[in-house]
Amino acid sequence: MARNKLIFYYLFLLVMTFCYSQRDKKNFRKDYKYVEATESFYKFHTMSKKGQDAKDMCELEGATIFYPEDQNEADAIRQLWNETQVVLPRIYIGVASWIVKGVFETFDGRPINDVYSNWAPGEPNNANDNEDCVIMRRDGTLNDVNCNDKNPFVCKKTLSSLEWNTNCDIPNLDYTYDATLGKCYKFHSEPKGWREAYATCNAEQSYLAIVDSQAEADHLTRMTASALRDNVQGNLEQPAVFLGFHKRRGVWSTTKGTKLVNSGYSKWGNQQPDGGDNETCGAMFYNGLLQDLKCDLKCFFICEHDVANLSNVFDDRYGASQ
Numbered sequence: 001m002a003r004n005k006l007i008f009y010y011l012f013l014l015v016m017t018f019c020y021s022q023r024d025k026k027n028f029r030k031d032y033k034y035v036e037a038t039e040s041f042y043k044f045h046t047m048s049k050k051g052q053d054a055k056d057m058c059e060l061e062g063a064t065i066f067y068p069e070d071q072n073e074a075d076a077i078r079q080l081w082n083e084t085q086v087v088l089p090r091i092y093i094g095v096a097s098w099i100v101k102g103v104f105e106t107f108d109g110r111p112i113n114d115v116y117s118n119w120a121p122g123e124p125n126n127a128n129d130n131e132d133c134v135i136m137r138r139d140g141t142l143n144d145v146n147c148n149d150k151n152p153f154v155c156k157k158t159l160s161s162l163e164w165n166t167n168c169d170i171p172n173l174d175y176t177y178d179a180t181l182g183k184c185y186k187f188h189s190e191p192k193g194w195r196e197a198y199a200t201c202n203a204e205q206s207y208l209a210i211v212d213s214q215a216e217a218d219h220l221t222r223m224t225a226s227a228l229r230d231n232v233q234g235n236l237e238q239p240a241v242f243l244g245f246h247k248r249r250g251v252w253s254t255t256k257g258t259k260l261v262n263s264g265y266s267k268w269g270n271q272q273p274d275g276g277d278n279e280t281c282g283a284m285f286y287n288g289l290l291q292d293l294k295c296d297l298k299c300f301f302i303c304e305h306d307v308a309n310l311s312n313v314f315d316d317r318y319g320a321s322q
């Protein structure tokens, strides 16, 4: 009896430590680096994007597009840049003429003169009357450029804004844990095409949900039903929920490569699949039955996140590899 109590107490302590020390551990995501000088996490995106797409990408990752608050942060990022990215010549920063040409503001509405504003000589010059976005060069100077130019960029997350979802072990409170299935899910109520949905889940360190049991299909059906009572955003083109399966070389399979017929759940809806080669992306009706859809249609989708089980958590966090 006493022994059991002790074990429970020990477990309780471990769980409490885990819950409350995430910030102390200075952990956001594996792909972000923590900088003590600014108490923030940063990630250099080396795949260039247009100005707006760069901002959106950072938000998908649960961060925001970086701009230097001041000289101190500009120096810190240049040091990280120097240490980790020897070839990148420039980055987009989160400053632009978002609203009115020539009025440069941060994405969160601060005038550039209130933050770092080290323009290169002769800039901003609004060349060809078409420069509303801002890049920072390796030397720390700023230049206005065309927002359609593709450039690398940096995303930022401050330590103070970090919110940890302890059940799902992920810095995203939108995911809900289902104890029976041992998984976490997020219903996206902003409709997107299948590929964009796939990329969105990936940016959230998750994947487009793969149904592998009737119980999971039931859970996703219930999630969908309750989500539909809330506000639907954007332009829904088909009443359906995209899932992580598709037709590859004529065979329906999950995005992890298992044939759909072997995946544990493959109940098609009435007459489905009916699209031939026109409909090669997987979705479910609101009742959980599967359908094939055109990949470009904008639909709801659900992301799924695997939770490391308790023994893995112990190994990762405490190095207790007994």
Ligand SMILES: *[C@@H]1O[C@H](CO)[C@@H](O)[C@H](O)[C@H]1NC(C)=O
Binding pocket: 078, 079, 082, 083
């Ligand atoms: C970049 O790294 C080089 C070599 O390590 C160093 O000499 C230089 O001072 C660094 N520049 C900055 C801005 O940190």
Ligand SMILES: *[C@@H]1O[C@H](CO)[C@@H](O)[C@H](O)[C@H]1NC(C)=O
Binding pocket: 274, 275, 276, 277, 278
């Ligand atoms: C696929 O689309 C083409 C062109 O719109 C159409 O002619 C064809 O019937 C469609 N196939 C199926 C199986 O719906």
Ligand SMILES: *[C@@H]1O[C@H](CO)[C@@H](O)[C@H](O)[C@H]1NC(C)=O
Binding pocket: 309, 310, 311, 312
């Ligand atoms: C839990 O983790 C252990 C050790 O890594 C592994 O062997 C086991 O399969 C995992 N269980 C589940 C349900 O994932």
Ligand SMILES: [Ca+2]
Binding pocket: 123, 124, 125, 126, 127, 131, 143, 144, 145
């Ligand atoms: Ca310019």
Ligand SMILES: [Ca+2]
Binding pocket: 272, 273, 274, 275, 279, 291, 292, 293
């Ligand atoms: Ca269909």
